[in-house]
Amino acid sequence: MARSSQTETAVLGALSVEPMTGYALRESIRDVLGHFWSESFGQIYPALAELERQGLVRRRGSSRPGSSTFAITASGRARLRQLLAQPIQPVPPRNGLMLRLFFGRHLGPEACRSLVLEAKADAERRQAQYEAIRRELEHEENHTEDRPFRLLTVSAGEHTTRAAIAWADEAIAALKDIDAANDAPEQRRRR
Amino acid sequence: MARSSQTETAVLGALSVEPMTGYALRESIRDVLGHFWSESFGQIYPALAELERQGLVRRRGSSRPGSSTFAITASGRARLRQLLAQPIQPVPPRNGLMLRLFFGRHLGPEACRSLVLEAKADAERRQAQYEAIRRELEHEENHTEDRPFRLLTVSAGEHTTRAAIAWADEAIAALKDIDAANDAPEQRRRR
DNA sequence: GGGCACATGTAAGCTGTTACATGATTAA
DNA sequence: TTAATCATGTAACAGCTTACATGTGCCC
Numbered sequence: 432m433a434r435s436s437q438t439e440t441a442v443l444g445a446l447s448v449e450p451m452t453g454y455a456l457r458e459s460i461r462d463v464l465g466h467f468w469s470e471s472f473g474q475i476y477p478a479l480a481e482l483e484r485q486g487l488v489r490r491r492g493s494s495r496p497g498s499s500t501f502a503i504t505a506s507g508r509a510r511l512r513q514l515l516a517q518p519i520q521p522v523p524p525r526n527g528l529m530l531r532l533f534f535g536r537h538l539g540p541e542a543c544r545s546l547v548l549e550a551k552a553d554a555e556r557r558q559a560q561y562e563a564i565r566r567e568l569e570h571e572e573n574h575t576e577d578r579p580f581r582l583l584t585v586s587a588g589e590h591t592t593r594a595a596i597a598w599a600d601e602a603i604a605a606l607k608d609i610d611a612a613n614d615a616p617e618q619r620r621r622r
Numbered sequence: 623m624a625r626s627s628q629t630e631t632a633v634l635g636a637l638s639v640e641p642m643t644g645y646a647l648r649e650s651i652r653d654v655l656g657h658f659w660s661e662s663f664g665q666i667y668p669a670l671a672e673l674e675r676q677g678l679v680r681r682r683g684s685s686r687p688g689s690s691t692f693a694i695t696a697s698g699r700a701r702l703r704q705l706l707a708q709p710i711q712p713v714p715p716r717n718g719l720m721l722r723l724f725f726g727r728h729l730g731p732e733a734c735r736s737l738v739l740e741a742k743a744d745a746e747r748r749q750a751q752y753e754a755i756r757r758e759l760e761h762e763e764n765h766t767e768d769r770p771f772r773l774l775t776v777s778a779g780e781h782t783t784r785a786a787i788a789w790a791d792e793a794i795a796a797l798k799d800i801d802a803a804n805d806a807p808e809q810r811r812r813r
Numbered sequence: 814g815g816g817c818a819c820a821t822g823t824a825a826g827c828t829g830t831t832a833c834a835t836g837a838t839t840a841a
Numbered sequence: 842t843t844a845a846t847c848a849t850g851t852a853a854c855a856g857c858t859t860a861c862a863t864g865t866g867c868c869c
Contacts, residue, residue, distance in 0.1 A: 437716070437718070438856095438857095441721065444721070444725040444728075447725065447728065452819080452820065452821090453820070453821065454818095454819060454820045455819090455820095464721070464724065466715065466720075467715050467716075467717035467720035467721065467724075468715060468716060468717060468720065468721050468724075469714035469715055471856095471858050471859085472858090472859095473822090473823085473824090473857070473858060473859075474856085474858090476821060476822055476823090479821095480822090499820095508728070511725070511728055512728050512729065515721075515722050515725055515729045516729065516733065519718035519719055521718075522716050522717075522718070523660035523662075523829095523830095524656075524657065524658050524659060524660055525628070525659060525660065526658035527628070527710035527712075527713075528710055529659065529775045530628075530631060530632065530635070530655070530658065530659050530706075531706050531710070532771055532774045533635070533658075533659075533771060533772055533775050534631075534638065534702070534706055535771035535774070536767050536768050536771055537635075537702055537703050538703065538706045542707065543771070543774075546710070576727050577725075579799075579800050580724060580727055580734070581724055582796070583723045583734075583796060584720045584723050584724050586789060586792060586793065586796075587720060587723075587793070590785040590786070590788055590789040590792075591785055591789075593785065594781040594782055594785035595782075598777060598778050598781040598782075601781075602774050602777065602778070605770060605773070605774060605777075606774075608770075609771075629828095629829095643849090644848070644849065644850090645846095645847055645849075646847090646848095661829095662830050662831085663830090663831095664829070664830060664831075664832090664850090664851085665829065665830090667850055667851085668851090670849095671850090714858095
């Protein structure tokens with residue numbers, strides 16, 4: 432039951448929107464869920480096969496490549512609801528940027544600054560993407576039932592990136608102070 | 623070189639502050655780095671053994687349990703600097719909350735609301751922890767060289783949790799609207 | 814007819830977690 | 842003397858990534 436079928440959840444969820452091929456599925460997971468979820472493609476086809484075996488999805492059309500799509504079945508929808516209702520599995524944090532900053536003394540303020548600037552640029556890029564998704568969602572006619580829920584996730588992304596940008600600015604200022612504190616004695620000596 | 627020695631980074635980093643036993647090391651990683659980094663304990667001892675073999679850490683005292691501590695060596699420090707300078711390995715996102723909200727239509731606004739409330743409570747708990755760490759850091763006399771860098775990571779945590787709380791409030795309001803939109807037609811019919 | 818995007822899979826291998834095994838020391 | 846905590850490991854396994862293998866259909 433708790434068989435970590437997180438891949439199943441993502442696959443069933445994507446198919447709950449519309450039937451598609453395995454190939455389209457992996458693109459959908461990459462492009463649509465990509466901001467907060469990822470599946471390695473080596474998992475998708477096996478998961479799909481297992482779901483088919485359990486009758487949770489059905490292959491439409493011949494099994495010849497290029498002509499078959501996978502559709503979720505009624506029991507698949509039931510299973511999806513069941514999976515979504517299960518407790519969230521916490522992901523152990525692994526924030527490489529924070530690890531480097533925490534031991535930043537060994538790295539030096541300059542290198543830390545670069546890392547923070549990179550992170551800021553990253554956040555700004557994502558911010559632009561969220562805005563684009565929001566615009567798209569707000570003008571789209573399809574999936575109006577899903578829209579408000581999707582907007583929740585976009586909004587979460589926007590809040591997160593805004594916070595990242597604000598933090599980055601603060602961090603850059605702080606790193607300048609560290610630099611100044613290090614330089615000050617030397618400069619005094621030099622003059 | 624790129625051998626995913628992220629565990630080594632964390633271990634060397636922790637030992638760069640002060641020598642300690644493997645047991646203390648794992649507690650330190652859990653309690654101090656825990657907010658943004660995690661290591662499974664099954665990795666720490668093998669990593670420690672490998673680092674010892676490479677001369678990057680040295681075992682002080684007898685090898686009898688309870689009396690030996692591990693200390694970082696000069697070449698260990700050099701290795702740490704090298705590891706910290708390596709490019710950050712991006713973690714594939716796996717945000718269970720967002721996955722559930724994205725497909726929230728199948729879950730219903732009520733269940734989504736619970737999830738968001740849980741997330742908010744979580745963020746508030748972490749917020750309190752960050753405040754405590756900040757106070758501790760600002761009053762501590764030790765590790766003054768590390769302090770400004772550690773404060774950067776605390777600040778990142780604070781920004782992130784503040785954003786999470788703000789988003790949660792917004793999301794709860796949005797979910798109320800969804801509920802209202804669903805109820806309205808029924809209520810009209812009933813009256 | 815050559816290249817590209819579509820399409821479906823498999824297998825090796827690495828990473829990381831969990832559970833287990835063992836024993837010393839200390840506090841109640 | 843029993844339980845808890847400190848301390849050090851190992852081994853099995855689950856999960857995931859990567860690279861590979863294979864083939865189709867379409868467009869230039």
